[in-house]
Amino acid sequence: MKTHILLITCNDQTGIVARVSGAIFQHGLNVIRNGEFVEQESSRFFMRTEVEGDLDESELLNELRSHLPPGAVVRLAEKREKRIIVFATKEPHCLGDLLVQCAFNNLNAEILSVVSNHNHLGSFVKNFGYPFHHIPHKGRSREEHEKAILELIEPDQVDYLVLAKYMRILTPEFVAQYQNRIINIHHSFLPAFVGANPYCQAFQRGVKIIGATAHFVNEGLDEGAIIAQNISPIDHQFGLNEIVRTGHNIEKMVLARALHLVLTDRVFVSGNKTIIFD
Amino acid sequence: MKTHILLITCNDQTGIVARVSGAIFQHGLNVIRNGEFVEQESSRFFMRTEVEGDLDESELLNELRSHLPPGAVVRLAEKREKRIIVFATKEPHCLGDLLVQCAFNNLNAEILSVVSNHNHLGSFVKNFGYPFHHIPHKGRSREEHEKAILELIEPDQVDYLVLAKYMRILTPEFVAQYQNRIINIHHSFLPAFVGANPYCQAFQRGVKIIGATAHFVNEGLDEGAIIAQNISPIDHQFGLNEIVRTGHNIEKMVLARALHLVLTDRVFVSGNKTIIFD
C-alpha cells in the first residue's frame, strides 16, 4: 500500500489534532507514525504524519486546510528519493561517505552531480559514475563564480544542495534562491568556533571535546538552523593533525545523520531552530 | 490552570487518535504535549497527553473508554509528587544523589523512608531528616527478611520502590506485589555482565566502555524492562578502583534519569520493553 507523509505548520489552536486526525480517518487512511509539537515561544503548531492508503491529494489537502487556521502550510511529501547536488572543495571524507551511501541506495537521495571549486576530487567522483563540475573561483568575482554555478545547476530539478566541506561562503542572493534547501557541515560545535579554522581554534583554546554541526545555510555565517551535532573527546596529546583526523569522522557522521533526517522529510525549520520528528 | 496527564494503552485500531483527540477537544481541554506510539510487533497503541483545563475525571474516562477497543487501559495520572521508598545497602552515591535532589524538590518524589540490610548509611540518611530502617538479612531466610520489609512498607501508600544499589535479589513473590513499581540500577550495560560484580567482569574482559542500566525489576535477574542506560569510556589504565569510581558516576546519572521519567509518568511497560514519552 502507498505511504504518504503529511506535513503541517500553522498557528496553534485548540482542537487541531482532533480535526486533522478526524479528516485522516474519514479519508480511510491508516496512521503509521505521528508526531506533533507546539513551539511555545512562537505559538506555532507542527505535525508530521505518515499515512498508508489511497488518497486524492488535492481533495485531502483542501479539506485539511479548511480545518486549519489561515496561513497554514500543508503539504504531502512524496516518499521518494530526493534529488541533490553535492558541493565540495578538496577534502574527500564527507563527499566519499555520501557517494558510498548512494552507491547502495542508503541515503534516500539521487546525486545529480558534484560541484567543486577545485579539480582535486574529480576522478574520484567520476569513478562512482557521477558528473563532476569543476568551477574554479580563481579569476572570478564571488558573483561571477556563483553565476556560473547557478547556470549549471538551475536546469536540474534539485531538492537540496549539500555542502560537503565546500569551503566558500555563499552570498545571501545565492542562499535566497534555495531557502532552507542548502545543508552545510561545519567542523565545530556551533556556536563555538564560528568561521575559519575551527580545529585550529579548538587546539589553541585547549578544549577537551571537539564537534561538528550540520545546519541549514542562511544569510549569516554559520548561523542557520542546526539539524544535528555530535562530539568526540580529545586531550592534550592531540596535536592539530589528530584533532583534524578525529573531527573528520564526526563531520561525516553528523552530515550523514542530518541528511537522513532532511531527505526523509523529518525536519521543519522555525526561525533559527529545527523541529525534528525522528 | 490545572494540568492532567492522560495515559492510554490498548490494541491498535484505525481512528483512535481522532476519537481520543475529539473527546479531549469536546471536554474543552487544551493539549500541551502529546505523544502516541504503535508497537508494531504487539499491535499495541500507547498515548500520553498532557492537557490543561477543568475536567470531571470519571466522565472523561468513561467517554474515552467508549471510544476505545475492549480491554483498553485509560487513566489520569495526577501531576503530583510520587511516594517512594529507597532501598540501599552500603554504597552512598545513588542514595545520596536522590536525597540531595529531594531536599530541593527536584525529583518529583517524596521519600517516605530508606530501607537497608546494613546500618552503614543510617546516620547519613537521618541527617537529611528521613526515617532509616535497618532490616538485617543476617540470620534470616530470604523469605523472613522480605516479610520484615513488607510489614514495614505495606502500610505506606507507596508508588515506587527504588533500589539504589540494594545488593539483595528479591523473590518473585515480593516483586509480584509491586509489579512495574520497583526500579533498580544495575552497574553494567545490560545485557552485558548480568549478575554479581559487573565491574570486575568488565575489567577482566578488557572492555573499552562501561555502563549502567536502570530497569524495572521482574522475576528474572537483571531482565526487567530497561528504562535508561548510559556509558563512559575507559582504557587499559583503569584499574578496578578507577572503573568503580567512573561507574558510580554513571550509575547515579542513569538512576536519576530513569526516576525522572518514571516519576513524571512518562514510561509505559510493554512486555520487557519500555515506551517513553520524554
Place this chain on the structure above:
Amino acid sequence: MKTHILLITCNDQTGIVARVSGAIFQHGLNVIRNGEFVEQESSRFFMRTEVEGDLDESELLNELRSHLPPGAVVRLAEKREKRIIVFATKEPHCLGDLLVQCAFNNLNAEILSVVSNHNHLGSFVKNFGYPFHHIPHKGRSREEHEKAILELIEPDQVDYLVLAKYMRILTPEFVAQYQNRIINIHHSFLPAFVGANPYCQAFQRGVKIIGATAHFVNEGLDEGAIIAQNISPIDHQFGLNEIVRTGHNIEKMVLARALHLVLTDRVFVSGNKTIIFD
C-alpha cells in the same frame, strides 16, 4: 610502603627522561605509574611519576634539579586529602554532590567550609556538619565583598577554592591570590555561550547538544584553562526548564571529574591549556 607523586615541568631537552628515571632508580624507588608529555608549541616538558619507597625529599629534589634545565619546577606532592573551600550561591546540585562525596571520603578532599553570597543553602550544609559562611554581596562593593571573603578564608591553609555554581565574577586581584587554585564549573560547552544565562542562550540558538566546562579561573571571563567538559544531547522538545535539568546533571559530573583530577595531582597548567595525566 609510602607513595609519592613527583611533578616536573621544564624546558624540553634530550635525555631528560633518562636522567630523571636514572635518579629515581638510584634512590631505590619503584615507579608505579609514569607519564611524560612534551608540548610542541611551547617546547615544555611535563612529567608525573608515582613512586613507592622511602625517600629523603630535599635530597631527591636537589638531585633531580641538578639533572634538569635551569628554571625547572620540581615538586613532590604529598598523597593526602586536599583542603578545599566550596563557594556556592543558591543552586544545590554541584555543592550537594561534593558534600555527599566528602561524607564518604570519595573526593580526596576535606571541605573546610562553604561560602555563599546567599543564605539559601545554609541549613543544608550544616546538616552535613560543615561550617557555612553567609557573606552577602548586597550593600557591598565588589572589593568590599571579596575583602570580607578573603579575611574569612585566608587563615585557612586552603589548597583549592571550588566554585560550585558561585554566580559572582571574581576580580583579577582576588584571582591572582589563588593562581591556578580556583576551579569553576561553567554551564556551557566553552567557548560557546560565555557569560550569563548559557542555557537560555543555548535554548535560543537551537543547539542539539548542551554541555558543561570545569576550568581554572583566570582574569578573563570563562577563559581559564579547561580541565574537563562533557555534553548531553537535547532536542526541540526541551523547554528551558528541561535544558536546565539536563544541564545540572552534566555540571555535577564534570565538576566531580575535574576535582578528582586536580585533587589527585594529575593536572598541569600550561598557558590556557591543561595537561592531564589521568
Place this chain on the structure above:
Amino acid sequence: MKTHILLITCNDQTGIVARVSGAIFQHGLNVIRNGEFVEQESSRFFMRTEVEGDLDESELLNELRSHLPPGAVVRLAEKREKRIIVFATKEPHCLGDLLVQCAFNNLNAEILSVVSNHNHLGSFVKNFGYPFHHIPHKGRSREEHEKAILELIEPDQVDYLVLAKYMRILTPEFVAQYQNRIINIHHSFLPAFVGANPYCQAFQRGVKIIGATAHFVNEGLDEGAIIAQNISPIDHQFGLNEIVRTGHNIEKMVLARALHLVLTDRVFVSGNKTIIFD
C-alpha cells in the same frame, strides 16, 4: 629526520625505564612521544617510544635486550603503510569507508585486495582500482573454503587481515596463522549480544543504547581482545531497520578507529586485553 617506533614487552622490573631511556639517549635519539604501562595482574611491562634520528637497528635492539629481563620482546616498527587484505560479505558500509580512506592515503595502509564469499561488492571495489576475489563458500566445506582463501592470500606479505563485515566464522587453524593480525568489527557492544543477529537481539531486549566492537580475532567467538568500542542511543521508536542504520554508522567509525590504532603500531595485546598508546 627519520622516525622510528620502538615497542617493548617484558616482565616488569625496577629500573627498566631508566635503562631503556638511557640507551636511547646514548644512541643520540630524540624522544618525540613516549608511553609506558605496567599491567598489574600480569606484572608485564609495555613501552612504546617514538624516536627521531639515525640508528643502527640491530645494534640498538641488541643493546636494549641486554638491559631487559630474559624473554623481552623488543622491536622497531617501521613507520610505513601496512599491507592489508579486506574481507567482506555483502554490506558495503565498512568496506566503503576503508576504500575512501585509502584512496586519499588516510589509513596508513595499502589495500592489497578485497576477498568476499559473495560477488555483491565486486564492481564497487573494482571502481576503486583494487583486486576483488570472489571465493564462494557454497558447495565447499569450511576447510576447503579457507584453503582457497589461504592459497590466494599467502603469497602476499600481508600485515593484517581486516574483516569488514565478513559474515563467516574462521576456524582456529586459520586464525592461528594470523595471530593478533586479524581485526573484526562486531555489531554489538561486546560482551552483549555475542554471535548472530546482534541488532535483532538488541531490538528484542529493548536496550536504550546500541554499539559496535572492533577486536582481534582469536579461537573463541567474539572473544578476542577488544580494540575499540562505541555506542549510539536509541529509543522505542527505533524499528529494526533504524537500529541497523544507526548501527552501521557506529560500526564504520569503530572499525576506522581501531585500524588507525593498529596500523600506526599503537596496540599491544596482553591475553584478552589490549594496551593502547594513543
